[in-house]
Amino acid sequence: MQTKILLDEEQIPKKWYNVQADLPSPLDPPLHPQTHKPVGPADLSAIFPMELIRQEVTTDRYVDIPEEVREVFRLYRPSPLYRAHRLEKALKTPAKIYYKWEGVSPAGSHKTNTSIPQAYYNMKAGIERIATETGAGQWGSAMSFATMLYDLECTVYMVRSSYTxxxxxxxxxxxxxxxxxxxxxxxxxxxxxxxxxxxDTPGALGIAISEAVEDAASHSNTNYALGSVLNHVCLHQTVIGLECREQLASVDAYPDVVIGCVGGGSNFAGISFPFAGDKLVGKHKDVDILGVEPASCPSLTKGLYTYDFGDEAGYTPLMKMFTLGHDFVPPSMHAGGLRYHGDSPIVSRLVHDGVMRAVAYHQSEVFEAAQTFARAEGIIVAPETSHAVKGAIDEALACKKTGEEKTILFNCTGHGNFDMSAYDAFYSGNLVDYEYPDRLIKEALGRIPKIA
Amino acid sequence: MQTKILLDEEQIPKKWYNVQADLPSPLDPPLHPQTHKPVGPADLSAIFPMELIRQEVTTDRYVDIPEEVREVFRLYRPSPLYRAHRLEKALKTPAKIYYKWEGVSPAGSHKTNTSIPQAYYNMKAGIERIATETGAGQWGSAMSFATMLYDLECTVYMVRSSYTxxxxxxxxxxxxxxxxxxxxxxxxxxxxxxxxxxxDTPGALGIAISEAVEDAASHSNTNYALGSVLNHVCLHQTVIGLECREQLASVDAYPDVVIGCVGGGSNFAGISFPFAGDKLVGKHKDVDILGVEPASCPSLTKGLYTYDFGDEAGYTPLMKMFTLGHDFVPPSMHAGGLRYHGDSPIVSRLVHDGVMRAVAYHQSEVFEAAQTFARAEGIIVAPETSHAVKGAIDEALACKKTGEEKTILFNCTGHGNFDMSAYDAFYSGNLVDYEYPDRLIKEALGRIPKIA
Known part of the structure; x- marks a missing residue:
């Protein structure tokens, strides 16, 4: 019973897949925060290197991965794809469950897939320092690792609740x-x-982004880097899905369901865009693509699809996306990486168009799922990841009822070794299942700027 | 530049290698703690299942690994062997450095290699609970994982300084x-x-062992399990060295130096015994086998090679080994897994016979080495592991002086994700380089029981 499907280092993808090429119509452009006119490369060049700006807007189907980046990827890529034999047995499901294990990266999550190329392009552009934000710390540590590789300095603004x-x-x-x-x-x-x-604010990703953007914009040797949301970040993460498709093909499989947790949306984009592309071009019309978000920050399931700022202070361009309002401060729950008011514009568009769908879960039920997973497969996942685990388990249990032998693929984005205090809270019964009152969501949505 | 050398799951070893078969003369037998007569299987059966007792004493060259155990190993084995290209470049050494990465196991270290078979044999023998001890927690978590797999209960006595x-x-x-x-x-x-x-004692492995042994001996449904030292534990760990030999052979390499950190000695045994066997039978006479221990607990470099108890209270059989005295309480330094007064009898014998050798380092220099490693290879290792890293770096730097292109292999036993407080101490300048006064060592050695 083969458990791990491995690829050779030569099979690390040579190109990223850009789903923008296969959208039926172009994305709505980002708008300038003051003028509300579409932003151009010049507007972004104060905080991003030109190559990343190019990747943000390109509609080329494939973008070359620099050989120097692939060289670093060899430290942990291709990542293993696991067949979850033990979890299937524990659930008594006829479904076949596969999970992509991104926790093998040095920083312990998928985030290095984009921190490495981002640091690389900034180094190439002569930048000396990166300012960035981090929620639970996965992105901040991934960026610290990447900037070190290319001799850049790095300042990380970490959301206070997670910092503590x-x-x-x-x-x-x-x-x-x-x-x-x-x-x-x-x-x-x-x-x-x-x-x-x-x-006494617990902070929020939107606030930390404002700080990092302000820092970058006010220092000429410094650029900003974002760990999710933006198109080029989602692009970089497609190595995950591209490898999965290859790994599944090696055992003659293709997923019926593809699942990822959603904060800003980049890991979900990474595992799903290659399959969403297959769906968009009509190759696999029935693949079900499912994003799982926290019920305490339900942007895809309770937000509006509209233009909003990416940050709290309104420094970033306005993006067309699902949003709970840029000044929405989600409660201080344990999946800090999912505490974001908005979502990737591409993910939002695909959800809006019905190519993908979303569900929301409370934190106690996702920790329950994480425990089931840890006891079956051994891996103790991060609280963010446990949302995807919960989604996969529920799909597998649905198959148990219907008898369907679906192939379920989910993104196991990172380990929980730095999140054990969250597990302690779970075991001591101290997890609160926050549900944001609809009234407050409505008020926050009311503060979204009106675009003519 | 290939970085990872991987094997298929089919190449998980089917047999453990038993170096006892190739020793020029048999090991000195363990002695009963009261009578000082050689212990027989009956003496051990109160706390160990018969199959492990058999494995403790067998001189068969190979012992079959049960298929049910190999099935669990598929979750993380074969573990990757890395060529440390980036570390070599950082050190500017002509040496080729390879490291076996055991941190991929669910519990984050090599310890599952023996916890899984130990739990399996106990389950087979109808045992319902395991009592064990743990230093830094690597063994305790590995045993918790393994007992869960086989539906056993588990009680772990964790050395207080590490618990805190x-x-x-x-x-x-x-x-x-x-x-x-x-x-x-x-x-x-x-x-x-x-x-x-x-x-206010910080505790010690020897004390925790006494507690676990007492717990097991006083409950008929409970057995004891030890995470290092014993012959069967070293036997189980040989999957590491067997895989390494295969992985190196796939790139036409054989190590000139094999390095492991030493607490009780099992990871060092695991990576080195297959190579020590080659040396003992004259196939590779020159392979240099190096154990690295903490200067604050220098059993191989400052201890006596004599019979002593394995635990503080004198419950265990007397074993012929290097020891600092069974009531030696090492200072509370960060590599908790290396705070043991004795050593594996087989490792001790091979060091005594000159087949292996040992060096000792202070904790500040091993953390310095761990930082060098983390900044080159990305992996933040456990404090225990950092001793092996330091040993490998020093060997590589020696090659830089002599110009030798040695092939250096070391055991990268586990990640440091649960040890970041130790790194914090390192960065804040709060690491103390304890050196046990020779007078105190002499006194502890004086309390070792005299065997006629």
């Missing part, structure tokens, strides 16, 4: 030479403004 | 359904005795 819950993510960043600051901080105007209103 | 430093190892054990108790505890007579003498 997960102090050892900061230690990890330190090993790789980065500086990690709790956000909101007093280092930026946007941080100061939030602290003035609420000194 | 690394609370999340306990959380990990909880996810897998085990109970973890700080040692010394009030649950056992041996624990109570130590606490009566010194209520």
């Amino acid at each position: 819950q997960k102090p050892y993510r900061k230690s990890m960043m330190q090993v790789w030479g980065a500086e990690c600051i709790p956000s909101p901080s007093t280092k930026t105007k946007s941080g100061q403004a939030v602290l003035a209103k609420d000194p | 430093q690394k609370p999340y190892r306990k959380s990990m054990m909880q996810v897998w359904g085990a109970e973890c108790i700080p040692s010394p505890s009030t649950k056992t007579k041996s624990g109570q005795a130590v606490l009566a003498k010194d209520p």
Whole structure:
């Protein structure tokens, strides 16, 4: 009973897949935060290198992965695809469950798939420092690792609630030479403004993004880097899905269901876009693509599909996406990486068009799923990842009822070794299943700027 | 530049290699703690299943690995062998450095290689609960994982200093359904005795072993399991070296130097015994086999080669080994898994006979080496593992001086994700380089029982 499907290093993808090429109509363009006119490369060049701006807008179907980036990928890619024999047995399901294990990366999650090329292109552009934000710390540590590889400095604004819950993510960043600051901080105007209103705020990704963007925009040697949401980030993550498709093909399989957790949407994009592309061009019309989000931050399931800012302060361009409102502060739950008010514009578009769909779960039920997974497969996943696990388990249990032998693929994005305090809370009965009152969501949605 | 050398699951070893078959003369037998007569199977059967007792004493060259155990190994074995291209470049060494990455196991270290078969044989023997000890928590979590697989209960006595430093190892054990108790505890007579003498003791592996043995001996449904030292544990770990030999052969290589860190000696045994066997039978006479231990617990470099107890209280048989004295309490440094007064009898014998050798390092220099490794290869290793890293780096730097292009192989036993407080101490300058005064070592050695 083969458990791991491995590929050779030569099979690390040579090109990223760009689903923009296969959309029936172009994406709505990002708009300038003040003028509300479409932004051009010049507007973005203050904080991004030109190659990433090009990747953000290109409609080429494939984008070459630099050989120097593939060389670093050899440290952990291709990542293994597991057949979850033990989980299937535990669930007594006729479904076949596969999971892509991205926790083998040095920083412990899929985030290095984009931090490495982002650091590379910034180094090539002569940039000396990266300012970025991080939720649970996965992105901050991935960026710290990547900037170290290319001799860049790195400043990470870490959402305060996670900074407190997960102090050892900061230690990890330190090993790789980065500086990690709790956000909101007093280092930026946007941080100061939030602290003035609420000194005890747990912070939020949208706030941390404002701080990092402000830092980058006000230092000429410094660029900004985002760990999710943007098109080029989703593009970089497609190595996950491209490898999966190859690995499944080697055992004559193709997924009926593809599942990922959704915060900003990049890991979900990464595993699903190659399959969404197959669906869009009519090759596999029936593949079901499912994003799983937290019920406490339900952007895809309760948000609006409209233009909104990517950050709290309104520094970023306006993007057409599912959003709960840019100043929505999600409750301080354990899947810090999913606490984002918006979603990737491409993921949003595909959900809006019915190519993908979304569900939301509460944190106690996803930790229950994570325990089932850990006890079957051995891997203790991150709280974010446990949302995808829950989605896969529910699909497999549905198959048990119907008798369908579906092939279920999910993205096992990262390990929970830095999240054990969340498991402690689960075992001590201290997990709260926050549900944002519909009234407050409605109010936040009402504060989204109106675009003519 | 290929980085990872992978094997198929079919290449998971089918047999363990037993170096006892190739020793020029038999090992000195373990002696009964009271009578000082050689112990027989009956003496051990109160706490071990018969198959493990058989494996402890057999001189068969190979022992079959049960198919049910290989089936579980598929979750993480064969583990990858890495060529450390980036570390070689960082050190500017002509040496070729390879490391076996055991951190891919569910519990994050090599320890599952023996916890899985040990739990399996106990299950087969009808045992319902395992009592065991753990230092840094690697063994305790590995045993928790394995007992869960076979529906056994598990009680882990965790050395108090590590229990305090690394609370999340306990959380990990909880996810897998085990109970973890700080040692010394009030649950056992041996624990109570130590606490009566010194209520603030940091604990030690030797004390925790006494507690677990006492627990097992006083409950008929309960057996004891040891994570290192014993012959059958070293036997189980040889999957590491057997895979390495195969992986190196696939690139036409054979090591000039084989390196492991040494606490009880099992990971070092695991990576080195197949090569020590080649050396003993004259196939590769020059292979240099190097154990690296902490200067604060220098059993191989400053201990006596003599009979001594395996535990503090004197419950275990007397074993002929290098020892600092069974009541030696090493200072509370960060490599908790190396805080053991003795060593594997086989490793001790091979060091005594000159087949292997040992060096000792202080903790600040091994953390320095771990940082060099993390910044080159990405992996943040456990404090125990960092001793092997330091040994490998020093060998590679020696090659830089001599110009030798040696092939260096070391055992990268586990990740440091649960040890970040140790890295914090390193960065804040709070690491103390304990050196045990020779006078105290001499006194502890003086308390070793005299065997006629």
